[in-house]
Amino acid sequence: MDRIAKQIIIALIVLALLSGVGFGIYYFSSARPTCDDGVQNGKEEGIDCGLIACGVACINILPLxxxxxxxxxxxxxxxxxxxxxxxxxxxxxxxxxxxxxxxxxxxxxxxxxxxxxxxxxxxxxxxxxxxxxxxxxxxxxxxxxxxxxxxxxTLGGETQFILKRQQYRNLVNMSGATSEEDLIFEQELLSEEPISEGLDIEPSAAGAQTIYSEFDGILFNNSDFDFDRVDVAVVLFDDSDNIVGINRTTINRFLSQTDRYFRTRWPFEIDESVFRADVEATTNLFENENFIRTHGGSQEKFQKYY
CATH class of the missing domain: 2.60.40.3230 (Immunoglobulin-like)
Structure with a gap:
C-alpha cells in the first residue's frame, strides 16, 4: 500500500472518530424527551407526544x-x-x-x-x-x-358558583384604633333573590388579633352536586386595576342549590385604596371523593375519564 493510500485511510479514520465524538456531544447535551414531564422537549411534536419521540400521536393540548x-x-x-x-x-x-x-x-x-x-x-x-x-x-x-x-x-353537568353579595370594609382607622366599620364597597349582585335564612355568619369581632380589613360575600351553588370542598380566592384591585390585596379561604360541604357565607381578613394595613375585587370559587372535579351527592339526575359521577 503506497503512502497516499495510507494517508487517506488515516484521514477517514480520524474523520469517523471526530464525527462520533460530535454526535455524542450533541446527543447527550440536547434536550431529550421524557414523555411524562408535561412539557414539550427533545423531538416531541407536542407536550409528551409524537410518534418518533414517544410512540404516541399528538392531540391538541396547549401549554398552561x-x-x-x-x-x-x-x-x-x-x-x-x-x-x-x-x-x-x-x-x-x-x-x-x-x-x-x-x-x-x-x-x-x-x-x-x-x-x-x-x-x-x-x-x-x-x-x-x-x-x-x-x-x-x-x-x-x-x-x-x-x-x-x-x-x-368531559364535564357531565354544569358547575357554577354564583356570587350573590360582596362587601369590603376597613375595620381600623389610620391611627391604628378600632373604628366603626368603614364600608368601602358593597354589591347585591342578585338582589332580586332573597338571601337564604340560617346562614352561618360569624360576628365581626376580631378577638386578640387586630384585623385591619375584611371581605365577605355569599356564594350560591347552582349545580346539581354537593361538593366536599370549594376553594375561594379573593383578589383586591385599586382604581388603576393593580392588585393590592390577596386572600383565600375554603368552603366545606357546599350543598347543591344553597347559599354559603364566606369571609377573608387582613391582619395588616392595605396601603392602597381598594376599588373592586375578583372572587373566584373553584372545585376539583378530578377527585371523586369531592362529590358528596348528585341531585336531579341519574349520573353518578360529574366527570368522565377517557
Missing amino acids: RVTVSKLLPAGQNDYDFVFQVNNPSPGYGTPFAEYELSLIGASGSEIDKIKGSFYILPGQTKYVALSFKMAEEISAVNVKVSSVDWQKL
Missing part, C-alpha cells in the same frame, strides 16, 4: 400560561403572592400541575425556591394564591410550571 403574578408584603417577613394561570385546552385539564417559585432577594439573586401544585379544569383561568415567610427581603418572584399531569375531562 401564567398571565399575571403579584408579590405583596403582608407584615414583617411575611409575603402574599398570587399568579393567574390559563389553560387554553378545551378538552384537557389536570388534577396536578407542579409549579416552582424562584424567590429573588434585594441583591437581584435567587435566595430560595418554593414548590407547590394546583388543579385546573379544561379552558379554565384561575388564581393560585399562597403566603410565605422569609428571613430576607424578597424583591420579586419568578413562576414556572414545571410538570403537568394532563387528563381528558
Whole structure:
C-alpha cells in the first residue's frame, strides 16, 4: 500500500472518530424527551407526544400560561403572592400541575425556591394564591410550571358558583384604633333573590388579633352536586386595576342549590385604596371523593375519564 493510500485511510479514520465524538456531544447535551414531564422537549411534536419521540400521536393540548403574578408584603417577613394561570385546552385539564417559585432577594439573586401544585379544569383561568415567610427581603418572584399531569375531562353537568353579595370594609382607622366599620364597597349582585335564612355568619369581632380589613360575600351553588370542598380566592384591585390585596379561604360541604357565607381578613394595613375585587370559587372535579351527592339526575359521577 503506497503512502497516499495510507494517508487517506488515516484521514477517514480520524474523520469517523471526530464525527462520533460530535454526535455524542450533541446527543447527550440536547434536550431529550421524557414523555411524562408535561412539557414539550427533545423531538416531541407536542407536550409528551409524537410518534418518533414517544410512540404516541399528538392531540391538541396547549401549554398552561401564567398571565399575571403579584408579590405583596403582608407584615414583617411575611409575603402574599398570587399568579393567574390559563389553560387554553378545551378538552384537557389536570388534577396536578407542579409549579416552582424562584424567590429573588434585594441583591437581584435567587435566595430560595418554593414548590407547590394546583388543579385546573379544561379552558379554565384561575388564581393560585399562597403566603410565605422569609428571613430576607424578597424583591420579586419568578413562576414556572414545571410538570403537568394532563387528563381528558368531559364535564357531565354544569358547575357554577354564583356570587350573590360582596362587601369590603376597613375595620381600623389610620391611627391604628378600632373604628366603626368603614364600608368601602358593597354589591347585591342578585338582589332580586332573597338571601337564604340560617346562614352561618360569624360576628365581626376580631378577638386578640387586630384585623385591619375584611371581605365577605355569599356564594350560591347552582349545580346539581354537593361538593366536599370549594376553594375561594379573593383578589383586591385599586382604581388603576393593580392588585393590592390577596386572600383565600375554603368552603366545606357546599350543598347543591344553597347559599354559603364566606369571609377573608387582613391582619395588616392595605396601603392602597381598594376599588373592586375578583372572587373566584373553584372545585376539583378530578377527585371523586369531592362529590358528596348528585341531585336531579341519574349520573353518578360529574366527570368522565377517557
